[in-house]
Amino acid sequence: MLSHTSPTYPYRSAGRPEVMYVIERLIDMAARRHGFDRVQLRRCNLVPPGAMPYRNPMGLLYDSGDYPAALDRVVTLADWKGFEARRAEARRRGRYRGIGLSNYLELNTGAPRERAEITVRPDGGIDVVIGTLSSGQGHETSFAQLLVEWFGVELAQVRLLTGDTDVARVGGGSHSGRSMRQAGVVMAKASDAIVERGTRIAAWLMEAAAADIEFTRGRFAVKGTDRSVGIFEVAAAALRPDAPDGLGGPLAGEGDETISTPSFPYGCAVCEVEVDPETGVVEVVRWTCVDDCGRAVNPMILHGQTHGGIAAGVGQALWEECHYDEQTGQSASATFMEYVLPRADMLPMFTTEISEVPSTSNPLGLRGGGEGGTTPALAATINAVVDALAELGVEHLEMPATPERVWRAIQAARRP
Template sequence: MGEFGIGQPVRRKEDVRLLTGGGEFTDDINLEAQVYAAFVRSPHANAKIVAIDALAARSMDGVIAVYTGQDLVDAGVGVLINDASYTNRNGKPMNKPVRQVMPVAQTRFVGEVLAMVIADTPAQARDAAEAVEIDYDVLPAIASTAHALDKGAPLVWPEFGENLIVHWEYGDKDDVEAKLAAAHTRVRVDLVNNRLIVSPMEPRCAAAEYDAAADSLTVYTPSQGGRRLQMMLARNLLKMAPEKVRIISRDTGGGFGIRSKMYPETVMVAFAARKLARPVKWRGDRSETFVSDYHGRDQINVAEMGLDANGRASVLKVETLLNVGAYLSENGVRLPMEGGGRIIPCMYDIPDFYFSVKPMFTNTICTDTYRGAGRPEANYIMERLMDAGARALGLSREEIRRRNFITESQMPYKTHLGFTLDSGDFDGTMQMALDAADWNGFEARRAESASRGKLRGIGLATFIEGAGSRPVEGMRMRFEENGDVTLFAGTYSHGQGHDTVYAQLVNEFLGVDFDKVNLIDGDTATSPETSNGTFGSRSSMVGGMGVKRASEAIVAKGRKIAAHLLQTDAERVVFENGIFRAQSSSVTLAEVAAASRDASKMPEGMALGLDETVVFENDVENFPNGAHVCELEIDPETGILEILNYIAVDDCGVVLNPFIVHGQVYGGVMQGVGQALTENVVYDASGQLLSASYMDYGMPRAAHMPMIEALFNIVPAKTNELGVKGAGEAGACGAPPAILSAVGDALSHIGVSHIDMPLTPERVWRAIQEASVKAA
């Protein structure tokens, strides 16, 4: 293991470029003679579109075109698709509405795009967008997850007669009910998993140009990998051959799940560029990202668990309401089943399980994948239940977990929803966290805080993740004449540090200098044909294994060439640290690469070139897991909460670069802290978004960020040869339940039995007030 190999804390090679303004984000792209788009957005959560009058707008200075949904219909533009397929137990399929890029007849959420203006300047486009007059017939709306399924609630899609999309179930409800009733101890939690604004630093943006002669379209946009967007745009929307559509993302300022999706604005910019045969650009502003980027989370969970006298959980019932928004987004409806469902009931061995999911339509922007995508929600349910179980039985929180963990001897362990956990030392990982946090010494610290009038609490959360989804990915490796190695990846680094980690892997496997490895990604014209992108903590496994497979193929080929050059047999050639050796003679990889370009130096019958394109394919995902301990202090007079200590122990398998994985842990924890403490989307009863700016939406600040001690308990994954497990989403899984556990600990001593996220000062203060009223 060299200085730049696997496991080394190599500094990120992309940082100098990004931190010195060398990044090239979509808004940095300016196309010759480009014109600008602005969008007209619905001010109503539910309204019939009676008429759109763009006459005044069309006559304004600089205005080139105004397009409405009807123009798209007339031009034969397709619709935004969703390929989820769930059925009710009675056989009735899920309700699937058609989602037009811009609706013609009815708008269903505030901020929905209803018309697009193209003008010479951005200001002219905005002025004209304000002049487009839309006559609405306003209808009652429903935004509330808790009430959208009530009888008499306004219907988002009246043709379905209900807001319920599908009632999806797993397990035998009656049997589970009976077992819960018979259990020695039965605990229940009622939880709200708050809706979140995802807030990438870069707002959405798109620029497109159309080459009429070639009938080809190039679209620049932030993304998480362009292949899926390319296919959707070409096949489903603009009805072009995929090879005629190119998606380019040079740099992207944060993805978090929502940047992997196709949005109406992107389609419209591409449509207009083709229609006008002129480059068109649009940069969304922050207000637009609030109302039109997909949101995250938004579940209500009622869960019950039955335990025996020893604290062994034997039966579990989870009933989830999921707010999907006005349409079916690409993945929103799947999250409890295919996101959280990978793991639930998480790291616990619970034989009897009933799981009910009711996704629903509401008059809100869609929800979709957000860092963790269903797994944070699943872990949150289980951890709150475990804490409730501990309290009910008088067991410590670590002991009840220990008694219910799936053990290594049970692995491979088949989960209820059909996944196989391959590895994990849950008890050992938890113990590391407890030790690092001085868990057993806590009572003295609690007493010290109490002497200052503060309520101190310590919390524990263990969690498991399912990472590396859609485990198929291409990777291409090319040898340059100057000795550099270029990787063409279908994964797309938008903050994850692939330039660095892939270079480490090439250094490890081929001995090529770290600085001589270059990554090209974010371009459908150069990425391997099989490319899915970067999401779901997948790139370490699928991208990393792609590098490994390509390297192996190159070494195999190289040995033959080296043998030819060294006049020996390939079996006698050993490859190590970039050098092919046979006894006392040797040749370097660079020399072999050079020879591979020269037919005279190649063995007979071998094709020229050392380059390789491989497709890595795996049957299974990997299962990162961890244990977080959070210690905090509450000012009972104000409800202000301060995190004092935070321990994150992660088992993300073999760590390719601890520096980068720590960064992932810090970022994930911070987003979890945000969900737990400050972030919350609020719609009013009419479907207006009240938390529509950072004046009202609580983004966590640096001051909320605790010092985090990040540790590893490395248990290599058995599902891939690198032994890696994903690292990107763990923090967001661990932080909310760890913080809630700590607050529960601090407040249970004064009689508070329930509190929900986000723990804003007023919420905490009210919980304390109510408990003291009850106690009085």
């Protein structure tokens, strides 16, 4: 069957936001109907850190994490206890203010195989050939940062070669929060191979035993002495015609791994909104979140990805909707005049914090970090809107909570 009106389609975080939306909306509804505190009901259902690794009823093994700490931290950052004063102030202005939260847990796998080939050039550069291709995620910076850490070189000395099938023979692409996790592992393996071979070359150059050579800050040194050679000197020596058998040729290493073990990013988001009862317009006035990605290689890039993810999720919750003519199937929301995307002036400044509980699913402790902003956003936003209108008797709103839909819910609640 060919259809241009598919009911759903893979989007950022691909299904996780919708699942978390259902779960977190049900928790909020249960709390309201049975008189539970919304935060406490969530807290008492979280897996404690002492139970890690934890196998859930469906057989998935959560490797590590401190879920209660993320919840407690976001509640503190969002000043949850001070919210009622903000609600009262909004009512004096004729607006309804609400607060909502959502925990999330997601699974990152993606294409399991990844490969990296790293070459140290005698001219002072390092080439990295890898199959995962950046489409704005900042690989050129974050991948290079790892090599700066491992090899003790400058960021500008690292060159990333991607997207060329003449040189990148294997690659799983950028999706499912896999890039840093998979690429980091294979780059580490390739780097270890370079250091191991470089150690033997340095031992030859300095007429020492390989066991007496240590590598730190870009130099191979003989332990207990001031004798050392730089990694680029070693790369040049490897190309000399008198290099010993087995040590000659470019100073290079490769890593090729199939990694099927998933990681489980998690976190919590708190959203505050104000609703204009006369127009149904919803304004997001505060946003706070805590996300755990295991290890944050580049926090600035990670915060940026979180900001974009929040905007994507809030857009889905409040504004974005496809319309089709019932008779012709023609799209009635084919331009950005009809399909409302979030703009910067429609969102507040975000308070985002990174938690770093190392994952045990890979040697570098990494989890995916690109989807956390979106995954809890749907539920946190709608929970906040419903909380704002709860005093009117509104228990639920379908997404997107457009001004018309919110206004109609208010009018229906006001009818005797």
